[in-house]
Amino acid sequence: MTTFTLGELASRFGLEPRGDAATPIGGVCNLKPGKPGCLSFLSNPKYRAQLADTQAAAVIVTPRDAAGLKTAGLVAKDPYLAYARIAALFDPGRAFEPGIHPAASIDPSADVGVGVYVGPAAVIGAGSRIGAGSFVGPGCVIGRDVEISEGARLVAQVHVGDRVKLGLRCQVQPGAVIGSRGFGNARGPEGWEEVPQLGSVIVGDDVEIGANTCIDRGALDDTVIARGVRLDNLIQIAHNCVIGEHTAIAACTGIAGSTRIGARCMIGGAAGISGHLTIVDDVVVLGRCMVTRSLLEKGVYGSGIPVAPARDWRKRVARFRRLDVTETRLSAVEKQLGIEVRKLDEGDDGGDD
């Protein structure tokens, strides 16, 4: 591993050094307990006290925390962001030797750019283009007429279906499937008949797609993942969805067909979002939320009943089920007291709030 001096890192990333600029930095580490020779960061003021005890050689801090440094340091407006950028210098997973492995299968009509790596058991179909500097890991299957822009990183065993387009510098984790058939079926006289899914998936620049996540191709139009989107693992994005720029979606979330999600949204893990909805920009959907209506105002949304000891949970479920009885009892009481009973809408469809 390479080593940098604190001064080198400061000038390379535009940060202000504190202490001995010659301090050698050979890696990154947690603040607690820290690791000699390594650089850590303090972002959350809650952990400020750890500055005193860390074994790290240096710590990235905000200007406000700089006075509390007991070690060398780097001062940054956003220590976590500065850490992320510096840590990339120590990431052993990114460098690769370009070249086509002899056990790759590349159609003669495919166009593979300069500086590309194609691993063993990888397959690239007819008419596809792999942009310069891309990494197509072992076992990836790229279909026909696919366009993968420059600097992509398909780690391994990724599936990119026919005619799918990936923007610049996309990163895709193992097992992700981009461009599976949308779930379109029509009832015929003998059972379900397949509705051809003729659209594709268009993925913008700088998108990350997690392990075993699935993105279906559109029925006629395309499914669209705009630039800067972050998708975690095991996410389902159905046909014709549009996910806006820089939206981040946590693992295990499912989004049904034709739903449009705005820019800069944060969708928590295991959320379930129905089809044909609109979610505007800057919405935060908390984990496990059941979204059955459009969210047309920016804000934070949630649903679900959190954990309880099982005995309490069961009693509460029973009380929930007899809320009609509870309301009826209350109405009887009000009647006896001469309080006018307010008319309540029983017709709620579970979809509005």
Added chain:
Amino acid sequence: MTTFTLGELASRFGLEPRGDAATPIGGVCNLKPGKPGCLSFLSNPKYRAQLADTQAAAVIVTPRDAAGLKTAGLVAKDPYLAYARIAALFDPGRAFEPGIHPAASIDPSADVGVGVYVGPAAVIGAGSRIGAGSFVGPGCVIGRDVEISEGARLVAQVHVGDRVKLGLRCQVQPGAVIGSRGFGNARGPEGWEEVPQLGSVIVGDDVEIGANTCIDRGALDDTVIARGVRLDNLIQIAHNCVIGEHTAIAACTGIAGSTRIGARCMIGGAAGISGHLTIVDDVVVLGRCMVTRSLLEKGVYGSGIPVAPARDWRKRVARFRRLDVTETRLSAVEKQLGIEVRKLDEGDDGGDD
């Protein structure tokens, strides 16, 4: 791409043409905005007004909507179904050249039928049979003694475990796993011990299985997916489940072991169905439903608390938790008023309704 005249399509699919039967149709499109030279359809009367503005060359409509056509058209009892069948003519994804790619690995004892394609990095194990006209895409792994019937389409990177049987014309999306080990474990003195899963998975004719969906093999009997079933992406079907004919299951649903689901059911996305249950024919389970008991009457079922602004959600959770207090307060009021308090069952186990 090929082009057909409207008249050709009408006679091929048994539909009634309207307007110029010589109208050339070179593809399919949405009704709004429509695309010149292409055929669209109107199924939902809500969109009837779009007939006036569409740029489509022709539209498939019901007899009732035929009078509203401003373009050429085709009259069909079920326009969506007619569209589905016609659209297949324009699907670039289905045609393939038969042949065994040199980078495929096929055990000499496997029996590969005529007109089969086996892609690069695909693997077919000893004693397996691939029916005529099947497509075994790149990276698929077919185990030992597997039977795949005629006309199957395994898109890519599919796993079909030892002894699994697939019926005619099954279609399987990338990353699906058919025949993984059922989750059977017995407690031993040193921890979990594996319970061998000796059954298989039997898949009927005309079944579709979505991307990254998992179907476990049975413990002793087989897991059964009956003919015509439609499974979306990222579904879990545990050992010994039986899914009845023509049932459709949306993405992210999980079904625990030994549950039997009837014919023609519709299971919404991200539903969770406990083990050892029975769901009868023609049941509709709405998305994200938590099914902890058998559903023995046909009908529509749901559960879950839909989305709300987070502040409202939190207050409602608090009120839900103090339903015991609310009921106690109500009982005190009733007592003071001399109303007899009804005895309520506190023993509800969360599983019955």
Added chain:
Amino acid sequence: MTTFTLGELASRFGLEPRGDAATPIGGVCNLKPGKPGCLSFLSNPKYRAQLADTQAAAVIVTPRDAAGLKTAGLVAKDPYLAYARIAALFDPGRAFEPGIHPAASIDPSADVGVGVYVGPAAVIGAGSRIGAGSFVGPGCVIGRDVEISEGARLVAQVHVGDRVKLGLRCQVQPGAVIGSRGFGNARGPEGWEEVPQLGSVIVGDDVEIGANTCIDRGALDDTVIARGVRLDNLIQIAHNCVIGEHTAIAACTGIAGSTRIGARCMIGGAAGISGHLTIVDDVVVLGRCMVTRSLLEKGVYGSGIPVAPARDWRKRVARFRRLDVTETRLSAVEKQLGIEVRKLDEGDDGGDD
């Protein structure tokens, strides 16, 4: 298939035979209807009556049920465990011929132990070690500097990322991804920036990992799956989680980053567990539970509202939403009756109970 006598099985597994010790046993079967020549078991006393009608040649029973045997039998303290061990003799899926398939791609610097099988289209990266007697099935991709201990079974198409360590006798089902990038992102001026994930995944001995399950590598420290853990299919384990020894997790569960789960826990299917929580030893979390707080006492926990006919469900959701109105009405009644209204905390954050 081989056949054993009942007496052979009894002495091999330390069980007490009943009836004719020469009874030939050629396989295992269910108790009902049973299968001639095969061995079954009775574990759940509920099925005791089936002893009378079974066609099985012999049945494994508890000492208590031995008197009820109408066939030959084996007496065991734990019939299910005894069954599990005996059934393994009849499992056709486990035996393999060691050898490296010519269509495997193994880096010259990898160290492949004796008695290892490496299947076609499998890939083993530089510096990796595969322990003796391991099975690396077709299409598996093992990254660089991976350590796989003796006796592993990677069924097929498994991904094991760079630097991941698997303990002895681990079994991994198809499509599982071990060592994908943790979902670490920092907000930069132009959108999300990647936070390098420099940790790894450490998997203990005798762990099973299900189909299409994902385990992310840690950000700095490692994600840890302790020995004896059982993970079902389609599970998400985020970066820096620690799963304690012998804990079993059912399918479709998601666990967010840095959560620590204790030993011998049982986590039901489709549970959702938030990040940075602690769950102590011996906790049972029921299926679909939403865990948003630490569980610091051993016990059984649940949440969620189970299924109801859709009409009832919708009415209950409406009543749930107007719990504020219900409480206000109750307060008005109490006021009119001169009952002192208890002050209620509205500030519940949905996370505590």
